[in-house]
Amino acid sequence: MKNSLLLLVALITTAGYAADRRPNILLIVGDDMGYADVGFHGCQDIPTPNLDALAASGVKFTNGYVSGPYCSPTRAGLMTGRYQQRFGHEFNGGGEGHGLPVTEVTIANRLKAAGYATAAVGKWHLGASDAMHPQSRGFDEFYGFLAGAHSYFDRTGMLRGRKQIDELDYTTDAFGREAVAFIERHQAESWFLYLAFNAVHTPMHATDDRLKKFAHIADSQRRTYAAMMLAMDENIGKVRQKLKDTGLEQNTLVCFISDNGGPTMPGVTINGSRNDPLRGSKRTTLEGGIHVPFVVSWAGKIKPGGVFAQPAIQLDLTYTALTAAGLAIKPEWKLDGVDLLPFLTGAKTGGPHDVLYWRFGDQMAIRMGDYKLVRYDMNAETRTGKKQPVSATKLYNLAADIGETKDLASKQPDKVKELQSKWDAWNATLMKPANGGGLSDNDGDEPGVAARKKRKAKAE
DSSP states (O other): OHHHHHHHHHHHHHHHHHSSSSSSEEEEEEOOOTOOOGGGGGGGSSSSHHHHHHHHSSSEEEEOOSSSSSHHHHHHHHTTSSSSGTTTSOHHHSSTBBBSTTSSSSSSHHHHHHHHHEEEEOOOOOOOOOOGSGGGGTSEEEOOOOOOOOSOOTTTEEEEEEEEOSSSSSSSHHHHHHHHHHHHHTTTTTTTEEEEEOSSSSSSOOOOHHHHHHTTOSSSSHHHHHHHHHHHHHHHHHHHHHHHHTTTTEEEEEEEEEEEEOOSSSOOOOSSSSOTTTTOTTTSSSHHHHOOEEEEETTSSSOOOOOSSSSSEEHHHHHHHHHTTTOOGGGGOOOOOOHHHHHHSSSSSOOSSSSSEEEEEEEEEETTTEEEEEEOOGGOOOSSSOOBBHHHHHEEEEOTTTTOOOOOTTTTTHHHHHHHHHHHHHHHTOOOOOOGGGGGOOOOOOOTHHHHHHHHHHHO
16 A cells, blocks of 8 residues: 555656656658658658658648758758858858858757757768867767768767767667667656658668568669668657657657658769659759658647648747747847747647748749749759759749649749749848858768769779
8 A cells, every 4th residue: 555655656746747847859850851752641662650650649741841952951950940041051061160150059059058958869960070069069969970971880980979989780770779768868857859860861771681671672772762761760669669668758849850852863862762742852942852751749739640731841840849948039049930839739820931932052942822933953854964054933833733843934923023022032131152062062972982982083
């Protein structure tokens, strides 16, 4: 009887403590995922049961965007909650000193200052100098790599904190384990975990056991891609199970996105992804480059099984996380996102944004309502190997034409003028790119590959 009473008191105390605690924040990012390659978007050849369960537990966004079509810029936007073009982080960049400007404050900085335990696990791609290292940007802990891509099996360049790790089996599994271990260690306090998988970015590396499960896929690249997707899905399942096992599921805001669309065009590191029914690829401002899988879940706060059709952007996830943590957003932070929770709980109706904007070198886009004005890299649709120019400005109605096939510019010149004027006004507030080299900017090879390419080109 005495033991039963003690257990009851402990349960009541724990429940009360959990209710009073600020929520945990879990931001999960997939790398170079195809829009069509998850079950909750209808994928048939690659099972993603854990991502599907995550989507079913909360809200899937059918018009979820990122603020650029490339890896590093969208991560800079996510970390700051600001259009990355505002501070010059328009391209991937490269070389010493390139990365997220130290003048920018990250979500980790803000949450750490509010008493959160913070960790980054996986791909960083926001600078390799000591001043730009995750542990210099508000993260207490870091396990992963600093570059834009990495071997899944080679430990070279893989760090715990600032020190090289001693062994590695497979990065996706290692990142899952590290995320689970962080949750286990910090279950008694509020935490922020940024879990950024390098799956399914090249190089195309998969474990033998997972490859065997897709022997029926004839295309070898697609088969490896499927095995890599499975690995990420399995590890997301392990992380969510740890939330349940530790009793933290109802006190954790979970968000999932891909950093950009699948790379399907010449000039990028193609991985076997598919963006159907979207047109275009990573590195373009067509929908295939910026329209991504996008999920928000919070057990007990957000009704499961929801579908949100209004346009939202990854910048909103930063703002949503900060407000969920109880921070008062200050005007001087100049955030570009909004709090999505009132829209997801029904406290607010309509859409969170009147307009969304993109600039990527000579490419541009603006979405207002159902209309999108876009100028895109035409290399996304050539297989000749011949360099193509950026397209003329085109107008699409995405509600009727998500595949961007019917240019309405000649039929609706007033709409073109309206959208161009809005974009021009936004563009006037931006910095010139401070990193990278434009459309030919390299996406970040695994260690040693870029150097080998340069030596080979010189020899030839």
